[in-house]
Amino acid sequence: MPRSIGVVVSEHIAWGIVEGHTLVGAISSYPLEGSGADLLHAMPADELVKRIADEIKALAEGQPLDAIGVAFPGIVRNGGIEESPNLNQLKGVPMELMMRAALSERNVPCERVCMSNDADVVAAGIAARHGKLDQLVRVWMLGNGIGFGRYPAADGVWEGGHIVVTLDPNEKFCGCGGRGHLEGIMGHRAMRLRFLDMEPEEVFALAKGAEEPRCAEFVLLWHRALAAATSSSIHMSGPGKFYISGLNARFVNVGLLNRCVQEMVKMSSLQGYVFEIVPKSDELGVVGAVVNALRG
């Protein structure tokens, strides 16, 4: 079976070989877990491209490749990175052009080279794993920022993490600087800014008791924010399955989330929505990057 290579750049870079829609062998990553996550933040775009191209050449071992899919955080459109708040050096970079040039310098021929958003490839990976390649799959990625992934990939901006979920002008913790954004309530960084005296883990643990009412209030707000953004997506694109992944998917109470959405979505034809938590894994993204590349 022809081989493809998937690459996902997020807090680290993950690579893997994919045959069809299945990962073959292990995922390798750079930098290794726990060793200098800031390395990527300091790496200029051309160096990042070289490193990825070197690794693709090594993985290909001189064999022909069916497709190469590479995913980055931010707004990725028409092969270019328009915006990347978490890897600022990538803003405005014509990534597909640079990647194709670097691959051709290394004699790695491949027609299908595709750049995607890092949350979109998780949605594509879930679609492939669950046999939903003919359906709409949406995924919330709950981490430092909030990502919204969508399969099938469609042209557009899709910055779902920055959906406005409150008109309260005091809601100002979003990494982009915008007021009232989903990420400003749910993002890990935003939670640390809101509760300067405790970590998000403590906030969620204390919310279960009666001593810290502000924690319980916040946990309800956190779920209502995700419900509001999901309701907006349902009202725009219709009902269906929403997956939730990323580091902070561990904080989600699906029952509470469902009750919150029920208050917000009332039209009977829009009621068929379901939430499912999916453990964070590099494999989903690596496979999804290839799925998007194969679909062109």
Ligand SMILES: [Zn+2]
């Ligand atoms: Zn924002």
